[in-house]
Amino acid sequence: MELKKQTLGSLREMLDTKQISAVELCKEYTDSIKAKNPDVLGYITVTDDEALKNAEKAQEIIDKGEAKALTGIPLAVKDNICTDGIRTTCASKMLENFVPPYDANVIEKLKAENYVLLGKTSMDEFAMGGSTQTSAFAKTRNPFDLTRVPGGSSGGSAAVVSAGIAPAALGSDTGGSIRQPASFCGVTGLKPTYGRVSRYGLVAFASSLDQIGPIANNAVDCGTILNVICGKDSRDATSANKPVEDFNAKVGKDIKGMKIALPKEFFADSTDDEVKSAVLAAAKKYEEMGATLVDCSMKSLKYAVSAYYLVASAEAASNLSRFDGIKYGLRGEGRTFDEMIRDSRTRGFGDEVKRRILLGNYALSSGYYDAYYLKALALKQQIIKEYNEIFENADVILTPTAPTVAYKIGEQETDPVKMYLADICTVTVNIASLPAISVPCGYNADGMPIGMSLVGRKWDEATLIQTADAFEKTFDRRYSEV
């Protein structure tokens, strides 16, 4: 079976028509993981024994004719989502041996479908980064070119889907961490509206921005997973009390008359020409389908990266203060309480995490709070206002997902400022709590994937999936050769 080309739909059909059993399907993937993961390094933990047991259980349900959308479907999960009894490291030495005593809400929901967990995927440490090279355990490589980064922070989740060693995966997105790796690895990634999916059991980075979402081979598969994981959860006060709808309900409907906005600042000089050309060619394709292209502007974009890093780092500094070496996690040494905490944190956290904590505390400290943190919150309000203005005359917004394609490992991860600026195309979506989907839309001269992002109104994931699917049906998608 050519695993890379399988969709959740095709697997569901094979399982339901008994062309393959859930156990056989699980073995196909676990064998493939054994063969490819040493090159891709997408997984931190592979749960093959447990996967087989769950596949057997799923098969019983399929045999009874009671299968749900994800029954017997193997999936991978980012290693910052808590899984009861399965190590959850956040790719950090701090949590190297942490085994959560409970499941995240999204895992409870997947278990209720009798899904099959293949393993926990690598990521940038505590989801802070865009390359997956800050992982303490598995510095994931891009399946399209193993000398390049897969993006991040959900680089492991995107790479395992791209390499065909999982048909889909869960990631988390705080400033582009689902969409950018999906773009770099040539797959589809959906960041839902903030509040659509419960964050209970997601190890917190920046609580006002974090959101869990799917990475898959196409937009419809993302919708299928979102259908399962969304919904109000009383343990996350920010999860929204919205009716659970079918996010694939608009798939196949005509997009004629749809208004697609292109904010000019996203197509500036800092974006590679090949990326611009591919995204503008996709816009042209939409126009041929009957959509109307609308020119627009987002004046505050040039301040967005700074506003994002100030807010996210301030929240991270607070959230990561729980890692003190006392309750759980790595414990350092010291003669006093203060020495022990400092030693635990100094040894447990990597360089990038430390930089973000320093920045967050800088922005929140006396004398700087008004100039940095409050200013960043003001910019957040401005960005929301500008998005609202654009949506007065548009149904979706089209932008590049990243200014470049995946770059060579070691090329820019050591320069924090360069890394931060590379998030320019994605951070405003998190700041404004909006949904967005990244879809492959082209390849550069080296054959590396280019992604475009469709941004929607709050709670309008269904239109995004409809619009993304319309393009995917016309696009000649390539697969990695790993």
Added chain:
Amino acid sequence: MDIKTIDHLCNLSKLNYTDESKEKVMGEMSAIIELMDTVKEFDVVYDDTKDNNSISYDEVRKDVAKPSFPTEKLLSNTQPSGNCYVVPKMVD
């Protein structure tokens, strides 16, 4: 960004740096703060009455005691346990 500020931030953050690595991180943080300084150029003021991310307290769960996780499970990630929560020995 100077050594004094870095020392202050290390205290707030509960992190240690050697003198050598402090020089390196000072350079990195200076470049990062320079980037963050761009927010000062934008003439806009935060209005806390317009913050649209507030939580509806009608929807917050009731403060009612419910069965929680088994103690054994919660202690599984602590240091040498038994049925105890061991904190490190400190001598001030």
